[in-house]
Amino acid sequence: MDISKTGRFIVELRREHGLTQKALADTLGVTDKAVSKWERGLSYPDIVILPKLAEVLGVSEGEILRGERFSASAEPAEVADAMDYARDEISRNKKTVIRIVMIAVGFSAALAIIICALCDIGLGGGGWSIYTSLSIPLGAAVTLGALRGIEKGDPVRCTLITLSILIIPYLVAMQLVSHAPVAKIGVPCAVLSLAYLWVCCFISKKFSKSRGIMLGLIFALAIPLDLLTNLTVYLLVSEPDHEFWWDAVSCAVVAAVSACCFLSSKKEYKRGRREE
Numbered sequence: 001m002d003i004s005k006t007g008r009f010i011v012e013l014r015r016e017h018g019l020t021q022k023a024l025a026d027t028l029g030v031t032d033k034a035v036s037k038w039e040r041g042l043s044y045p046d047i048v049i050l051p052k053l054a055e056v057l058g059v060s061e062g063e064i065l066r067g068e069r070f071s072a073s074a075e076p077a078e079v080a081d082a083m084d085y086a087r088d089e090i091s092r093n094k095k096t097v098i099r100i101v102m103i104a105v106g107f108s109a110a111l112a113i114i115i116c117a118l119c120d121i122g123l124g125g126g127g128w129s130i131y132t133s134l135s136i137p138l139g140a141a142v143t144l145g146a147l148r149g150i151e152k153g154d155p156v157r158c159t160l161i162t163l164s165i166l167i168i169p170y171l172v173a174m175q176l177v178s179h180a181p182v183a184k185i186g187v188p189c190a191v192l193s194l195a196y197l198w199v200c201c202f203i204s205k206k207f208s209k210s211r212g213i214m215l216g217l218i219f220a221l222a223i224p225l226d227l228l229t230n231l232t233v234y235l236l237v238s239e240p241d242h243e244f245w246w247d248a249v250s251c252a253v254v255a256a257v258s259a260c261c262f263l264s265s266k267k268e269y270k271r272g273r274r275e276e
Helices: 001-017 020-030 032-039 050-057 059-065 078-122 130-152 155-177 182-206 211-237 245-276
Strands: none
Touching: 001 032, 001 050, 020 032, 020 050, 032 245, 050 059, 078 130, 130 155, 130 211, 155 182, 182 211
């Protein structure tokens, strides 16, 4: 591979696409100085950026490294092998970092529980450390679920699965140690919130290419969530002076935001049709 040839090839492709160094840099999330170094043959593009660079310039990663176009069947074996090795190395490094962070989170959670227990004992044994001993593991478990999801490529879904499994046992345990109606009120509200979050997760994937529709639906669904949650709390605690007018105001504001999102999506669609 010839670094100067790669640099000249990037210049050629960039100009073919009518991009300035600054525009290309902004698209890739790097500085224009980095692009300049590639084009002058002072350095190769980082292996992490290479797939995005190839996509923007309309060629394969191997073609950029070789500094010339060729068909997929004619791609040199050494280039393909190098790219496969680089991808595997990135994947291995990512997993290693995630596992180190997971160990650090687990260790920190255990240490925090011990410190809280010692402080509780030292301050007279008020018993408050039992609440942190329940809350810290929940936070650590959700964090570990998110990290596991990053490793698998779906952090949101893994986080929701962890939260869905643990939140109700956590609320029940909190009620047992506090003798307060934590689970009585918390479980129905948690079920409503989890249902909303799962629906939002589905919507974000279904309408990922239309951000306006996605946000509009998410905000719109927040209205029944708000009303049902407030109604649940009202029925369970029998609030005599619940301010229903505030529910109406908050729902109206959320509805307005939702409508704005849908309108922006409509404008974006019309603009796209005109460009076609």
